[in-house]
Amino acid sequence: MNNILIIDDDIHIGNVLEEMLTKEGYAVSRAYSGTEAILVLSHSKPDLVLLDLMLPGLSGEEVLPQIKGIPVIVISAKVDIDNKVDLLLGGAADYVTKPFNTKELLARIAVQFRNAVTSGTTSILKFNDITLDTDMHVVTIDGNEIKLTRTEYAILKLLIQNPTQVVTKTLLLERISEDTPDCTESSLKMHISNLRKKLREINEKDYIEAVWGIGFKMKAE
Template identity: 60%
Template sequence: MSLIAVIDDDEYIGDMLKRALVSEGYQVVRAYSGTEALLLFEKNRPDLVLLDLMMPGLAGEEVLKRIEGIPVIVVSARADVEDKVELLLGGAVDYVTKPFDIRELLARIAVHLRRAKKQDGAEGGQALVFRDLKMDTAAYRVWAGEEELHLTPTEFAILRQLMMHPSQVITKARLLDAISMDTPDCTEGSLKIHISHLRRKLKRDTDRDYIEAVWGIGFKMHKEQEEC
């Protein structure tokens, strides 16, 4: 039975969500502020989080930054496209605008839980290594040497695909298809942004290039030139 965390200071919406989720067979834990949410995560590890943004104390955006390895669906009254893009790039797997249809939200929850379980089952404890990069696919963790890198779910999914096929050029279409399980809202246009952010993080933390753009085709892992 999956555990869902509802993080929302609106009691009416929170109660409505809890009733709907319980009727679908989920367990539910509640928090009414960002600060309370962090305390909740110290005692519980939910399978999915429904996160409001405008809350007293710590804002939802700050809470999102502190959640790792758990699917987060942002449920907010903010309808601005820039807000949605920023939150999806910041680690959310989905964004639902209030007011919402509860049937649609329940369907999105079921899809993301199914994807998370399928991914965990398919990958198990697989470890990937390329140069000094190490990835634990089950724990959603990446290291460059001894330094742990902090990637968004989309960045992690992209790097995982490239590290799984380090000698191949992966086309944009194939890469989008491969990561669609993790990030269904990623498009060809936003893919370039995600890869740019990923390359910048790798460069910043290691001062090395790991991803090579193959013009007109796609991307591949970049092997260092051997010294003669």
Template identity: 40%
Template structure:
């Protein structure tokens, strides 16, 4: 099966190493990126560090249980990433409780890999269709052109109008190197008078605001030319 989109990134949270590896191997053969976690606490840490397209979650986990992870994900982390739960528990009230916690789907153990894969494709496709055309993602940064909102790890950056415009220009044109003149005239909608300090200060402010939530590098300085998204 092929999906016409970027390579989806899936987080697998399963303490059974054999099952975790089987799921990971199958998904990688289907051209998915996979991150493997073996406890609820490790899964929570991964969600803090990376934005995922889907989470596969076992319930009987060491440390943070699957139910506790769901509460953290939907409440404290305010994360709406689709979650497929894996569990040997079959009672209806248990399944309904998980849906109340925010799970999107439920697969009973033991399961057929083909069924899990089919459900994964359904949720990946549904999630990609529900994303606004004005939404752009780069690393852990999400930019919404309609609301003029930029988030990293689901936390909103407090940006000025010009800072937002600079990020928008870079994210929408990831391969382009923008000169200081480009950024000034496009972000300020004014004629550039050769004032380099203004752009440098704004780039520094953006980097500092991003660094509050993510240590990864997002903006490169191209010496003698200008700035671009980090590769």
């Protein structure tokens, strides 16, 4: 599930956007000022940002350069063409003028996600409602960040990269050894047990299953 961060101090517009995006199957998070947006982005990395320009605290123009590796669609009442050009050259992926047409905005959002997939540059791995950001080393479930150890993160990353395959214990140890030299055959079971427990605490789902005598795999719903 792709997560979209709405940065807009207008509660009504934000609510309209959130309702629209939720109906389309997106997860939504909110920030109501430029300062709050920077704080939110320091703890999580959404898949796309909808950014208003006229914000309390830091303005949208000040926030934009601080958003790295995430497509940003500016949504603003400013219609000056030079302003649009400056923002697009300054890093915005697209610019939509308020009041916006919902179908057009949804189409522009879909284009950004399609571009991310076809370019192959996305750093986001997903399995069901788990999102793993390989750039920021952040794991979230439905937007809730999961604090993992270095070893737990490496195990989960490898399993999500091979979601339909059983990953043997030998392969697990071999592939994660560069990142986690402290993980041994005797401690692997403990690391996976702790990882499963942390993931399960969010919504009581079990995401990893053991295949007796072979290894582990992501559990299909």
